[in-house]
Amino acid sequence: MLVRDVMHSPVVTISTGATLEEANTLMWEQGIRHLPVVEAGRVVGIITDRDVRLATSELSPMPYTPQSRVEEVMTSPVLTADPMDPVEEAARVMRDRKIGCMPVVDGRELVGIITGIDLLDALVALTGAQLPSGRIEVRLPDRPGKLAKLAAFFAERGVNIHSLLTYPDEGGFVRNVLRVDSLETRKLAEGLREAGFEVLWPPEKPWSR
């Protein structure tokens, strides 16, 4: 999944010479929290609703006025992402630098913006039920070929795997959460157990065998 798949575009921007009041009004009207600041078509900084509120607060050691210019308050230079970056890389940068968004630039052109909310959307898309599906959780030894065997089990039965999430477990194992195109996850789990897989969900019900 790439940045271009989850970013928002077109982007609402503001110029360096605009006032904080104008920036505030624009964000309020558009229901957004981040404004890339542009000059001659290039991104030169970023300003957020929090920047504006803190800059103009009475609690600020050096308060700005609503008439101060955006370029006095904006953060510059700005960290940007490329549309072809994988989302996990954008997420890592945003987490490491503790920032809420990155403008997406292609060469010098601003083509989109990715925010924390877009990353949550990506997480939902990667893990959630986009299509009606059943959930199966299998613990596999963290060794070559194990996942292939699991996938082959579903392929042999003509069951489509809608999504697959894997994460490491203790003792050299990997947990695999699959969303499969079937209501009959219990029957599939039974087959998996017979084939020697360790199925964590659905569990066996002793009384309905």
Place this chain on the structure above:
Amino acid sequence: MVQVVYRPEYLTYDFGPDHPFSPLRLAMLSELLQELDPGFKPRAPEQATRDDVLRVHAERYVRRVEDASHGQPPPDLAEYGLGAGDTPAFAGMDAAARWLVGGSLAAARMVSEGEARRVLQLGGGLHHAQFDRASGFCVYNDLAVAIHHLLEAGMRVLYVDVDVHHGDGVQWLFYKDPRVLTLSLHESGRYLFPGTGGVYEIGQGGGTGYSWNLPLEPYTGDACYQEVFARVFDRALAWFRPDVILLQAGADAHFLDPLADLVFTTHAYERVFRSVLEGAERYTEGRIVVTLGGGYSFDAAVRVWALLYFLIQGRTPPQRLPEAWRLRWETRLQRPLAAELHDVQLPPEVPRRPEIARYNESNALRLLEVVRKYLNPS
């Protein structure tokens, strides 16, 4: 006046001998009711027309169902949920699905035209079918067609879905419509098909607040279910004030069900059915339409629905099942069947019961808190 709707053509909705949504369940049920009740005389509904189906489904989807039914499956069938998986296409599928839709539509008509107050449709309840997609054994959404009719008759509809799976098809078809309140109680989508039905799925646009979902923890049993059901169902009635109730009475939350993980007994079903019928008496002048739904333990599902048949008529259910019927079907199915209508064998005690109850009750509170402001109860 109570009416029962059924016809043998329902048995043509058949995905094949190894499929869990087996027509044998209806065959067993109708034979059982004939033997238990000499007065069992269900009304035979007409088949729904193509236009009836088009009230809730996309034409491009209906066309593909028809083509597949006539042995000309289009290459993109799988994109419409009709591939080789849960809901495989079969010859005559379109006509079979329209028989079931016809039954639910006829039931809704009897109620809207005042011919009956309570109607039991002995079939249907295909709540997973979506606008342009078959899903989870469901081809056409008979419930949505019935709701559509009731809305056209000017009624506000409270849809109650006690099937163990989330009633996603019906929910999405009326997600923006404040004239229909959909209430679905189901095993949490975290663990069970179709994966949706979270407590914060509450509707969109003008329909925000009119989709209610109570996801239940696996191994939820009778006592906790009755408690949370009463809490949300009573609020749904009082805050929404429906003109009619439509109940999807899936029986797959029973502990013997092979597809899911809740542990209800027939006793919970009896209390829930009674409280829904009482709710109708209090709020809708008794108007209620009931359909069947999922239920894949032949033994349990047929008993739950036979219970429903007696309760909806205000009659005392019999204790024992006819011996001849039982032996006949035990031979045919090659598996034992219970001798009594109510469960005698009960599920084992669940060790995590207090934890499960706490979780379900918290979710009931979350649900009521988040939808309350949209319904503006006085």
